[in-house]
Every structure is written in C-alpha cells, then in structure tokens.
Amino acid sequence: MDELSSLPETQPLALARAGVDRAAHHRFDEPWLAAAWSHPTTKVLPIAGGEAFVVDTEAGSELVLLPSFEAPEAGDRFFLGTDEDGVNYFALAGESLPGRLDGDARPAGLREVGGSLSDRDAGLLVHAVALEHWHRLHSFCSRCGHPTEKAGAGHVRRCTSCAAEHYPRTDPAVIMLITDGEDRCLLGRQALWPEGRWSTLAGFVEPGESIEQAVVREVLEEAGVRVGEVQYVASQPWPFPSSLMLGFLGKADPAGTAITVDGEELSEARWFSRAELKAGMEAGEILPPSGISIARHLVELWYGGPLPAAARW
Known part of the structure; x- marks a missing residue:
C-alpha cells in the first residue's frame, strides 16, 4: 500500500466479533439476574482454565451451551448478556469442566477455535475467558x-x-506493521517461537504514553528502526490473559531503516517484499502469524489479500 490513509475492506477480526448485547444495566439487579438464570431459554457456558466444550461441524465450531437447569451447581456465574431474541447468556466458571458430555463435544480454547466460531460464540467465549482469568487472580x-x-x-x-x-483489568498493547520506502514490511521473530515463525512487532503501552508514542518507541527499542507516520487500523481483545491489541500501520523514516535487534524481545528482524514473503510461505520456510491474531490482519492489509493457502494453519 502506497498510502496509509486508504485501507481496503477486510473481514472482521476473529476475536472482535459479538452477537450479544452485554446489557450492563442488569449486572447489579439481583432479582432480575435470579429470574434470568431460572428462565427456560437461558443458556449457560461452562468454562474452566480458558476452555469450553465445542462441537465441530462442517461450518466450523460451535460452543456447547447448557440450559441453566442442567448446569453444575458449583462455580461462579458471570452474566454475559442478552441476544436480540431475548435469550440470556451466563458463563459458569469452575475448577474443571463438567463430566464428559454426550456426543462429539470436546474441550477447546480460543487459540484453537476462535476463528471458526460464529460471531455470537466468539464474543461469548472471549468475554467469559477474560472474566474467568481475572477472578482467578x-x-x-x-x-x-x-x-x-x-x-x-x-x-x-x-x-x-x-x-x-x-x-x-485490560492492558493496552500496540501491534504494528511497519513499511519502508520500497514498500517492504518489517517482521521479527522471537527465539522461543517455532522455526520459521515471523510476525509483526508489538509491545505494551507504558504509563503516561500515547498509543502512537508506544508504536514509535517499541519499534525503535526492538528493531532499531525509526518510525514516522503512524495510522490506527483496528483493535481486538486478546485475553491471554488480559490485553487489548491496538493495531497500526506505520512508515519508517527513510533515514532510520537499518535494523538492530535488541536480542531480548526479538532474536531476528528483516524487511520482506511481497514476493519474498510469498515464496517463503509457499516453500514452507516462513510461517505467518496466527489466523486469529491482529498481526495476520495487518500483514494481509499490506499484502493486498489473503496469504497463500499453503501458509494457513
């Protein structure tokens, strides 16, 4: 992309989807909550350790939601909201998931199934995972x-x-795809990542710092590259455990494109052209960011569309 200001239409971010009104005005209304819990249409999502039961279908994965009268008695109840049909949703957080369910239900977490859930289910699971982790700590x-x-x-x-x-708590973190004057993108890798994994740079916003300042600082600290123009793109929750990822595109200062990695956050960084990235992925030498991450979204914005099919995982 030559101009940061003209962004193409893209698919919604996997973990930034929802199909339920959180209905926060009910949260302190104990009589209403009690009535909602006992209503025959109410659905309950059992959750433990960031996982819930799902069923795999040809269209994707679906959460297993129980009627409240079938839900375990033990556990913490979290009200998640109400849909347009008036159905109320609760999460029930326990030490472990209920005993094995009938059929093909299996436990799974957001990293595995977040991208294959419906808008409603993705929103419910993200909400429940974030609350469960916060209460536990x-x-x-x-x-x-x-x-x-x-x-x-x-x-x-x-x-x-x-x-x-x-x-x-929600910790703001910036994640950014930086390009240079040749329209190459800057990607880095951490030493602990699988061989061949490359992704965008990212870091937490520090106290007293704007998100734009955080983009400039993090790229300079991690890769030694100086950033000029910065443009916000989109955000999505990242409950691993409690972050909000704020996505940016940015342009490197022409006088500051030399790479010097910090050796702590990044073990390696380099500039990629589209042809180099495509060839590396098709050869299986480069693994792109996860499909549920905003990093993947940013790379595909720059790339101009979905990454090669062979690179998907």
Missing part, C-alpha cells in the same frame, strides 16, 4: 489485602473489609 484486595467477593454479575470484585471495588 484477584481474590484479594490490592488496597488492604483482605479477601474480595464477586459482585456486578462477575464484572466487579468488592473487598470484604474496606469495601473497595476492583474492576477487570
């Missing part, structure tokens, strides 16, 4: 150290001693 008050208890239908924890309220 925030059972004590960060102000006074006393135990906290669930409130707000799973969207708040309240201290049992000082009454401080704590809300689910």
Whole structure:
C-alpha cells in the first residue's frame, strides 16, 4: 500500500466479533439476574482454565451451551448478556469442566477455535475467558489485602473489609506493521517461537504514553528502526490473559531503516517484499502469524489479500 490513509475492506477480526448485547444495566439487579438464570431459554457456558466444550461441524465450531437447569451447581456465574431474541447468556466458571458430555463435544480454547466460531460464540467465549482469568487472580484486595467477593454479575470484585471495588483489568498493547520506502514490511521473530515463525512487532503501552508514542518507541527499542507516520487500523481483545491489541500501520523514516535487534524481545528482524514473503510461505520456510491474531490482519492489509493457502494453519 502506497498510502496509509486508504485501507481496503477486510473481514472482521476473529476475536472482535459479538452477537450479544452485554446489557450492563442488569449486572447489579439481583432479582432480575435470579429470574434470568431460572428462565427456560437461558443458556449457560461452562468454562474452566480458558476452555469450553465445542462441537465441530462442517461450518466450523460451535460452543456447547447448557440450559441453566442442567448446569453444575458449583462455580461462579458471570452474566454475559442478552441476544436480540431475548435469550440470556451466563458463563459458569469452575475448577474443571463438567463430566464428559454426550456426543462429539470436546474441550477447546480460543487459540484453537476462535476463528471458526460464529460471531455470537466468539464474543461469548472471549468475554467469559477474560472474566474467568481475572477472578482467578484477584481474590484479594490490592488496597488492604483482605479477601474480595464477586459482585456486578462477575464484572466487579468488592473487598470484604474496606469495601473497595476492583474492576477487570485490560492492558493496552500496540501491534504494528511497519513499511519502508520500497514498500517492504518489517517482521521479527522471537527465539522461543517455532522455526520459521515471523510476525509483526508489538509491545505494551507504558504509563503516561500515547498509543502512537508506544508504536514509535517499541519499534525503535526492538528493531532499531525509526518510525514516522503512524495510522490506527483496528483493535481486538486478546485475553491471554488480559490485553487489548491496538493495531497500526506505520512508515519508517527513510533515514532510520537499518535494523538492530535488541536480542531480548526479538532474536531476528528483516524487511520482506511481497514476493519474498510469498515464496517463503509457499516453500514452507516462513510461517505467518496466527489466523486469529491482529498481526495476520495487518500483514494481509499490506499484502493486498489473503496469504497463500499453503501458509494457513
């Protein structure tokens, strides 16, 4: 792409889809929540350790949602929302998933099935995974150290001693595809990644920093490349465990395109032309970013369409 301002239409990001209204106004209405839980149309998503039961179909994967009267009694209930037909959805987080279900149901997580779920199911699972992880790690008050208890239908924890309220954390992180004057893209790899895996650069936003400043700083720190123009593209939740990925395209300063990796975040980085990337993927020498990641979305924006089929995984 020669101009960052003209972005083509693309498919929605895999984990940024939803088909349910979160209906936050019901979260502190205990009588309403009790009635919603006991309603015969209510659907419950059991979840444990970031996984839920799914069934594989020809069209993709589907979450296994239970009527509330079939759901386990133990576990934390999180209200996830209401769909356009008035069906209410809850997650039920437990130490483990319920006993083996009939049929072909199997446990799976977002990394495996996030891209093959429907909009509704993707949104439900992302919401539930993020809440489950936060509750598991925030059972004590960060102000006074006393135990906290669930409130707000799973969207708040309240201290049992000082009454401080704590809300689910979301860590903003920037992820960016940088191009140079020859319209090559900058990709890097970490030492722990599988052989041949390349992806866009990324990093967390620091306190007192704008997201645009974070893009410039992270690219300079990790690859030694200076970034000029920056354009925001899209965002998606990334509950691994609690990030919001903010995607950008950027242009390298012509005077600062020499690569010097930091050796910590990245073990290697290089500029790729479209022809080089295509040839490497078709030969099986280059593995692209995951299909559910915003990194894949950014690379395909620059590439001009879907990556070669042989590269998909």
